[in-house]
Amino acid sequence: MSLWTIEADQPTRELASQLTVSNGLIGVKDLTEIPGLRRGPQTDTVVYINGFYDYEPIHYGEAQFGFPQRNQMMVPLPAPTRFDLWLDDVPVDLNQGKVLAEHYQLSMRTGQFQHTLTWEERRTGHQLEIVLTRLTSLKTASLLTQRIQVRALNFKGGRLRVISGLHVHGMVQTKKFDPRLAGVDISDILAHQQVTPLSATMRGTTFTASSSARKLSTVTHYDHPGQWLTDGNWMSQFDLKQAPVAMTKTVWYKLGPVAVDATVKHALTRSFTEIAAMQRAVLETFWQTSDVAITGDDESQRGIRFSQFGLLQALGVHAGQQGIAAKGLTGSGYSGHYFWDTEIYEAPFFYWNHPELARRLLMVRYRQLAHAETYAQSLGLTGALFPWRTINGEESSAYFPASTAAIHIDADIAYLVIRYYQITHDNDFMEKYGAELLLATCRFYLGYGNFDPRKGFVLNTVTGPDEYTALVNNNAYTNYMVQFEMRYLTQHFARTDLQRFHVTVTEWRELQRAAEQMYSETHGDLIAQDDSFLSKRKIDLKQIPRDNFPLLTHYHPLVLYRLQVLKQADLLLAMVLLPEQFTTAQVQTNYDYYEPITTHDSSLSPAIYAIAAARLGQAAGAIKFFKRTVNTDLQNLQGNTADGLHLAAMGGSWITFAWGLMGLTVDDHHATLQPTLPQGWTRCTFNLRYRGEVYAITVTPTTLKVTGGTKQSIKIDQEQRLITLTPVSK
Amino acid sequence: MSLWTIEADQPTRELASQLTVSNGLIGVKDLTEIPGLRRGPQTDTVVYINGFYDYEPIHYGEAQFGFPQRNQMMVPLPAPTRFDLWLDDVPVDLNQGKVLAEHYQLSMRTGQFQHTLTWEERRTGHQLEIVLTRLTSLKTASLLTQRIQVRALNFKGGRLRVISGLHVHGMVQTKKFDPRLAGVDISDILAHQQVTPLSATMRGTTFTASSSARKLSTVTHYDHPGQWLTDGNWMSQFDLKQAPVAMTKTVWYKLGPVAVDATVKHALTRSFTEIAAMQRAVLETFWQTSDVAITGDDESQRGIRFSQFGLLQALGVHAGQQGIAAKGLTGSGYSGHYFWDTEIYEAPFFYWNHPELARRLLMVRYRQLAHAETYAQSLGLTGALFPWRTINGEESSAYFPASTAAIHIDADIAYLVIRYYQITHDNDFMEKYGAELLLATCRFYLGYGNFDPRKGFVLNTVTGPDEYTALVNNNAYTNYMVQFEMRYLTQHFARTDLQRFHVTVTEWRELQRAAEQMYSETHGDLIAQDDSFLSKRKIDLKQIPRDNFPLLTHYHPLVLYRLQVLKQADLLLAMVLLPEQFTTAQVQTNYDYYEPITTHDSSLSPAIYAIAAARLGQAAGAIKFFKRTVNTDLQNLQGNTADGLHLAAMGGSWITFAWGLMGLTVDDHHATLQPTLPQGWTRCTFNLRYRGEVYAITVTPTTLKVTGGTKQSIKIDQEQRLITLTPVSK
Structure with a gap:
């Protein structure tokens, strides 16, 4: 048993909760980054932002004086974790091939979620290894970073196309636990999405909750050349080889409006390695x-x-x-x-x-x-x-x-x-x-x-x-x-x-x-x-x-x-x-x-x-x-x-x-x-x-x-049963 | 103060309740039979049938095990009490004239509601006396009868046209008392109305409550020649004189289906006088x-x-x-x-x-x-x-x-x-x-x-x-x-x-x-x-x-x-x-x-x-x-x-x-x-x-x-304070 990780080979709804990465502000829950490769049951795919909520009216069969009239509900947000892949124009999915191996891991030392897949194309027998890694930064609360890394396992290479975007309706609805959330359509809650181009690789999107009118700003950045598609997704191409190719997508989340200043840009354009190192450092101190x-x-x-x-x-x-x-x-x-x-x-x-x-x-x-x-x-x-x-x-x-x-x-x-x-x-x-x-x-x-x-x-x-x-x-x-x-x-x-x-x-x-x-x-x-x-x-x-x-x-x-x-x-x-x-x-x-x-x-x-x-x-x-x-x-x-x-x-x-x-x-x-x-x-x-x-x-x-400590007197009794720490002076 | 009647000259919402006639099965609430002559505030116009209800779902903010899932609601029904009048093709309303006098009365001895109006046409000065009387029979529970009686007060006469039908949305909505009834649209509740012609002067209508699927049958009869209009109303014409002309409209109400047999027809075609006499007789016994x-x-x-x-x-x-x-x-x-x-x-x-x-x-x-x-x-x-x-x-x-x-x-x-x-x-x-x-x-x-x-x-x-x-x-x-x-x-x-x-x-x-x-x-x-x-x-x-x-x-x-x-x-x-x-x-x-x-x-x-x-x-x-x-x-x-x-x-x-x-x-x-x-x-x-x-x-x-009584011993104490009735033997 690994004492520092949670690992599994099969996706389940429980695993999706266990392997959620979050940092107090951003929570990212997703086991199905590549929808075409989903094998197990559908699991939640969603982002939560602590403090971003909408109102919904409370209905009473018999209301009485002073009853609350509205409920706050944390908004389930579209998750920016989706990647769709094509290998030499063949979709990387279960119609064109099969998954040979899959592994999920959350490390409590690195603070990273990692999802590894090996896919084999049926027609050619070509095998791809795909590694998806993400973390919500414990150093910089607004920052989500995720990397997709692909390599050709048993062939020389080819052309890899990656389209990256949002999972919009990825939440598995459940009546059992909280009936108020059953049947929630995210699009009902998020009235407006306003998109702002910031640079060739950076875009801002503002979400507004329809009843509370609260706003959430996001800025998305890709570290690999590509282009924005008309549906808002991002397309990149890679010259695939046996050494891994990788792309990092970072997203900045902020309650309310955001000023995309040098600090924000700097944070978003840091390399994945650098961000991951900072994450490890925070956790080292924590542990x-x-x-x-x-x-x-x-x-x-x-x-x-x-x-x-x-x-x-x-x-x-x-x-x-x-x-x-x-x-x-x-x-x-x-x-x-x-x-x-x-x-x-x-x-x-x-x-x-x-x-x-x-x-x-x-x-x-x-x-x-x-x-x-x-x-x-x-x-x-x-x-x-x-x-x-x-x-x-x-x-x-x-x-x-x-x-x-x-x-x-x-x-x-x-x-x-x-x-x-x-x-x-x-x-x-x-x-x-x-x-x-x-x-x-x-x-x-x-x-x-x-x-x-x-x-x-x-x-x-x-x-x-x-x-x-x-x-x-x-x-x-x-x-x-x-x-x-x-x-x-x-x-x-x-x-x-x-x-x-x-x-x-x-x-x-x-x-x-x-x-x-x-x-x-x-x-x-x-x-x-x-x-x-x-x-x-x-x-x-x-x-x-x-x-x-x-x-x-x-x-x-x-x-x-x-x-x-x-x-x-x-x-x-x-x-x-x-x-x-x-x-x-x-x-x-x-x-x-x-x-x-x-x-x-x-x-x-x-x-x-x-x-x-x-x-x-x-x-x-x-x-x-x-x-x-x-x-x-x-x-x-x-x-x-x-x-x-x-x-x-x-x-x-x-x-x-x-x-x-x-x-x-x-x-x-x-x-x-x-x-x-x-x-x-x-x-x-x-x-x-x-x-x-x-x-x-x-x-x-x-x-x-x-x-440790010098200001308290430390006393341990003779039987080695009781420790007493007493401040020497106030 | 009259000790056997409730009387008023002005309509109010309270008066509408006080002057409702009912007989345990049918309740009729209406102070505004002639909509064109309404002067005061709008008051409820509605018929209730005891036992005719629809279901509505109960919403809970936080439901728990075993909570009732649906509510029964007595259906507010269209009232068959509406009369629209024309005198020589002039609408009898407040645009064409004014109400000189008005009086409402409910008699606890006759069991009758009576509404008297005197209307004067502006152009001609002609005055009409209109008397609307209704009762829900205490003798025959299914029977509602109502009579409209009109006479020319200060002129020789003319042609009177009466159109009689239903008040469909006459209920004053109120949130205060029972929020569940606020905003109820009767047409939402009554899914179907099926009309069956029975004779030249008699028609059946069946109402079906949309959720409970419960049915209410009604049969309507007019005792004066006339014709059914395409909208389901009834039109009669009268040769108006100084002696009153009158028309009686009777309605039969039955929960579930009705067989319009001889008994029902007989009850519906009885004269108003006869029905009123029976009502008085029941009340005499009651009092x-x-x-x-x-x-x-x-x-x-x-x-x-x-x-x-x-x-x-x-x-x-x-x-x-x-x-x-x-x-x-x-x-x-x-x-x-x-x-x-x-x-x-x-x-x-x-x-x-x-x-x-x-x-x-x-x-x-x-x-x-x-x-x-x-x-x-x-x-x-x-x-x-x-x-x-x-x-x-x-x-x-x-x-x-x-x-x-x-x-x-x-x-x-x-x-x-x-x-x-x-x-x-x-x-x-x-x-x-x-x-x-x-x-x-x-x-x-x-x-x-x-x-x-x-x-x-x-x-x-x-x-x-x-x-x-x-x-x-x-x-x-x-x-x-x-x-x-x-x-x-x-x-x-x-x-x-x-x-x-x-x-x-x-x-x-x-x-x-x-x-x-x-x-x-x-x-x-x-x-x-x-x-x-x-x-x-x-x-x-x-x-x-x-x-x-x-x-x-x-x-x-x-x-x-x-x-x-x-x-x-x-x-x-x-x-x-x-x-x-x-x-x-x-x-x-x-x-x-x-x-x-x-x-x-x-x-x-x-x-x-x-x-x-x-x-x-x-x-x-x-x-x-x-x-x-x-x-x-x-x-x-x-x-x-x-x-x-x-x-x-x-x-x-x-x-x-x-x-x-x-x-x-x-x-x-x-x-x-x-x-x-x-x-x-x-x-x-x-x-x-x-x-x-x-x-x-x-x-x-x-x-x-x-x-009175012979089987009990009656004892009154000497101080004339206490009466004791004791059964002589069991």
Whole structure:
């Protein structure tokens, strides 16, 4: 098994997702560059640009006041990856010959997708080797480059004609995953395409989304002489030999208008080799910081690398303004929307390895704060409520019981603010942006909830992470997370620190009181998922036929809402996120209660149980859920990898590794690690960034080692179980 | 004030609803028979046929498993009420002259709508008196008859030409009330119209609804010589004189195909006078049984008559298979759907006055039992769940939290079964149909709920009558009503009586145990509307601007669901329906708690508080809410009378009178009355039917009198406060 590549010989829809290259701005998904040579099933051929969306109206059977009226939808764009070939005027296709060999590869070290084909012409027996390579630049976010390289394998040569253009309708439509995308005709969305000639080998095209009127500019360049055809395609001719001939096509993508200045031209006309070298350099730096090296478990090794690489591809390293969509830029699922997955599942990898990127994620939310304030106002409240799913900051969900009511999104963002700060001590961020995010979300909760004389501070009519209940009262996850946030705000800051937000003494006291009196229903160590959960009918999941999972596609919500059944971790997630708040006995009791009634129908679930199991010392359970998480897309475990990769499971892989297996925690005072290697792992090394310094950690079954860093005291206990990093001085 | 008519000189959209004539099958709404003479605003011109509906697909922003895929919609039909007139070839319209006088009248004694106009031709000064009269026959449900009568007022006469046809697009479209009806083009719904000539004066037309393929047959007859024009209209000429000339147009309506046999022809060719006489006779009988005669309060007198007449018009006295739509046949509101209003608000008038009609209502549900069983199965349950809104028995609601979750519909139907039986002792019905309805609905509840070791039998995730909360646990109304039903079933029957339904000993015991252990949260006399209600934020309704009512059109459901605020009576309704279950102190405590937080945004609300107030001896509150109820549509108190009359308020008027002011109750053993006359009322007489006999009751401020009946012992207490009717033997 190659530990740095994903490879296959046959195209599948899942492979198309796995082998998508993206850099946070551009995602390119295509296994069929040469349509005439397609043998397997049709797979998606599409380009996604993070932040380029159209509106579509939302229809309600029974609309009510305040429901969102329009949805944002990431636009599936024509892919500039198409090549049609002629060898001495014979079309290179399956009518004229056959494919002798084919291979696909995505390298996580070079960041390149490569597709190799050997074609034999029937009449002459001439064999061509075709190598298609592409990358979306991690150095220059706007840049897509792709090279086609052809050589005569068993004959002297000839004349090769290449026509390069766009795949216009290459997306496989699917109703299953997101019915809103079914039957979308790209030409309906892209109202205008305006073409601008720039030079003999360079052309600009501007796409305009018909409803949102948002524009996307592209500039295309070819490095080989040729000519533009009337249909907009490009034709080049080559004197084919046994040494390869090659042509590179580069495309520049920019949201809004583009000024095609010297910088752009320079970037577009760089050689493929040069661009590829820069890509390798970026990745070398990335892996130097991020790589988790596992000895003794190749499957986990490759899985965790694929997860980290997927997170990098979804966000990029550039200074963008876009977030991470649920499927990154690998598919149409969830319409390219950003969810709470970002803060809870994906951000931890970044704040422990690339804190500048975690800060970028926070800035995406901060820039959308005005929308969140408007959203809170639509519920008659002050403060801010972030949307459940969005690209531009406006709510894009049509079913409020599982969206607007999921107010924990605010606390999830606040959690990122707090953990980011605890790890980085980035005072500049906290002062300029973090404090405002914390206060605005706390204010929202203070208004949404109320003080019940009998219970304390209650948050009624909410939906927690587990969507198999909705509109419940005092969802434990929500209440614990809100309490954590309110406590942090009121302890970290003095009221007078926040004077510019007009915090009154009364408001400050209310926040303190709400945190103190936050309600949750407990029965000894057992904590109720919400006020009514433990009163509902119990079921035995084993009695449900396997084919009936995921339950939401087989049962009416009124069936699921009435049962003690979970789609995904809920209270346990709070326990994983806030380890300082719960005793081991509590975690054990609630794990034992909730795990057997959790379907893991959401890809967000197994990681959390893995972490809890690891902390409880249940090594078998931990590695089982860890493997399930890292293989979510490599083994298509949710059955819908074709619609895009599960970024939350990719983030989940890393937190399962770090928080679960390595026992990583952090609070205001220090970071700790309490690693346990799964059976078979003989060694594991990885890095963390803490308070501005890099620490390299090596774990073996019997020893711990930490190197790097000077500003923290490093303590390893005598039993070689626990590492503590404590800042020497603030 | 005329106490038997509704009259006006100006057309308004509200008047069109108030003056609709209907007979349970046909509803005719039109104030503009002669389009050329319309002066006021455009008002609805439409015919509704109870049970004639089309399907339309329901669109969901986010559909989930088991959601209804199509909606039934009562088809707004072209109205055959149009007449265009020419006097000596001059069009009788507002270009050629003016209307000197106009008057509209609906008589509750004759059952006739009458529209009188005086038109003066500008050029000649000639004046015409035109009288348009129509009725939908209460004797022969399929029959609509209408007469146009014209005379020369101030001139000798001339030639009058009348063209009679259909108003095809006469409905005023409104988005406000039911967005699903906005922009409906009748021609989209009615795919085909097939015309069949039957005789020189008679023609058949069949309408076919395009999606449901349901057919409606009509036969039209004119009693005056004339000719069919190519556009399908009818033209007649008259030798106009000072004595009136008249033409009668009759139309036969039948769901499905019609055989135009001798009976149909005979009915169609009867003279207007004869049909009108039959109508008067039916109404005479109706009022003999039903009339409530009030001395001293004309407004209430007319209001209660209008309500009773409205109930009669909505249901008819024929042997139909249709229920009562929320707006009867007076408007497009709620798409012609039947709701729980029927059983709880409208049926009482019928079971106390016309029990054969109450039985008919029950049979409408019984015939739809198979659909209700399928619906229960869609939730994985046995038994039957009746749809929240329907015409044909299939669910027609697009928002399950306020429809499917409102499972109290089953108990509401069961309540009608029980009260109907207690009043009639109709053993034939109970054995053949009632028992099955009770058992099927109880079985559903047993499956929907569960036994919680701490609480007892719980019904989680339901919505009660008050729709300003949804998906709550243990809605008090629902739980009390279900308990009542389960108790009645298990006490009235022995298990062995129900052997044909395969009731096991275990199931029977579970039913008994569920009834015994039915949970509700109580705090002394205060009963919680649901498990979380009392924990929610309290608000002061007086702080909300008047313009923001009804709240549902100004606030997001997540605002309303979190507050202690009611759209309508909820727990109080259970107290009103089940007076035997609650002490006066309980009623008082809960009235005082809930009334101030009830917006009465639903027209179903004031009646219930009126009854509770009356029983508590709060005469002022009782008469205030009573007047609000009887004037709901006469004074357009909900602001949407234009979209149809509020049948639930019409039923509510009667129960407010009977249960509230007259203190009427019934149980297994007897019926009792404890009347209190409101201030100003000097005398009140009315009838009740109890166990097959009619009782006439006369109430004055100081005396009670009962006459009629021989099989019950009549007891009036010494203080002249309480009447008890006790069956002498069973």
